[in-house]
Amino acid sequence: MSEPLAATSRRVEGKARVIVTRRLMPDIEQRMSQLFDVRLNDDDHPFTRGELVDVMNDCDVLVPTVTDTIDAAMIEGAGERLRMIASFGAGTDHIALAAARARRVVVTNTPGVFTDDTADLTMALMIGVMRRMREGTRIVRHGEWRGWGPTGMLGRSLGGKTLGIIGMGRIGQAVAHRARAFGLQIVYHNRRPLPESVERMFGAEYFADVDGLLAQSDIVTLHCPKSAATHHLLDERRIALMKEGSVIVNTGRGDLIDQEAMIAALESGHLWAAGLDVYPDEPVVDPRLIAHPYVITQPHIGSATEEGRTAAGMKILANIQSWADGHSPPDRVIEGYA
Template identity: 50%
Template sequence: MNNPRKPVVVVTRKLPASVEARMGELFSVELNHDDRPFSRERLAEAMARADVLVPTLTDTIDAQLIEKAGPKLKLIASFSNGIDNVDVDAAARKGITVTNTPNVLTEDTADMTMALVLAVPRRLAEGARLLAGSAPDSWQGWSPTWMLGRRIWGKRLGIVGMGRIGTAVARRAKAFGLSVNYHNRNRVNPETEAELEATYWDSLDQMLARVDIVSVNCPSTPATYHLISARRLALLRPEAYIVNTARGDVIDEAAMIRCLEDDRIAGAGLDVFENEPAINPRLLELAKAGKAVLLPHMGSATLESRIDMGDKVIINIRTFFDGHRPPNRVLPGRI
């Protein structure tokens, strides 16, 4: 039976064992042991009786669900960096506080971005797949013209979104000999620009037309939906590559697929997709053809980051029920 002195906390997905154990000590917690995503009905049921809901980015907490939430629900402590899956304004109108887990995924996501920047031009996935999936004698050894990719040293990287992750990507890119270019709502401080030898482009269109590799690192907001549109994809040179570890809907995925199929861009490295977990079958065919490297949204998937996120969720819950403002509260109108 739930301890009435502890808030009832419903967690929608399986979390690291150490995080779940700590939650069990502090709260009347209901865990998702089989890790199956909650249906909409199950989300509604949880929100009708919980004090705290701990969703993840795979849970859409829209205005309709929030409006039907029970009177006990006072906190949505999202286990996520982005908060585009929660209607924060609707929660505020209902008197529900929303928190997230920011600033713990930066280095891991930047690592994965850099891995894709390397993997796509150098055809790493193709080479690994050939050896793993072929007969032992199908590879005849080194050849001077076999599996030729493109050098990244000296190429121009264009970063779309120069926040924490974009800046971390830029530091890695500079170490690999890439020229750093970026577009952002606001120019970064002069010290950071000087450190990275970065060139700021006020015009995204002009930057896209001049770089060799595009890295998408901006959040998903109404303003960034299809920011990389069909028109902007057409600005890229045929030798250019695009990498996305941010959110799938920042790129017009259908338009990007057409560009890849028609050889109007050289390749893509994607860790996120517009309609995930569904993957466009045409993208899968492009991956088989060596024109795309596809990963299953694993940019932040390290044990360290997941534990850090869990710690932030716990701190947000404890602070809220101690009568204080949670450190990671998301204010309405800020996404």
């Protein structure tokens, strides 16, 4: 039996029992408490698997985040009371969707609200690594700066470089829109080409083959979902295909890159730099990445704005309320039954 949860229970007769695995924005928690019988995670600790199993037997609606793995065994073993999983975040790779469908559990997510925020951070990482901002900040803070000089702290220009975007969905296109303003040439890989009119808008060239895109790109940024097909999409072989001295930016999922292969390429100089917001073993970040002067490491903050997190919370409220009222939620991921 797992330890009791450090959580607040607010029972309101006749209302859906909702358990939230992490803290949400205060206004969202307040409104959720008004609408539903809510149990909140007051100390914001990440739930263990045992805790998730316990709460799934004690709620009508579970509100997990993308860091909560809800596997098939957990869904199959959940009590009959569980009817909905209203996930915070756009990704659904952490939820066993087939098992949810089999149990007739409705699954929803919060698509679209983090697009601009994640694209902004992607550009920030791109600019940061190209202009050596991590190293510059360090030498100023440590009192090592000796003043301006013609050859001091030389980085690289963005203008004229080729940006390879792997995954041209909402976020990939938002990155392309921003990148064009910085004078980057856009090439992209997607499951299928974008409409010709959209390609013209971005001045983008489609590559059906990832290998070909890598060979052409000075900077590669990843915006594809986590799946069996994309696990270690950039492996040792593909990283070797990249241009000597190229750059990787990843605000997608940590498992998209073979981390050992990337570190080896950074240490050999084949890769010049990397800007990373996600990692395969979060919250653990490999010390070699932290130590590398040309690697910027951020703590998974792609969606971390007040506006974005509030908008996601509003989507969760709307999804749960719609389901509770007997309607199909607007952000339904799979076919389920209320």
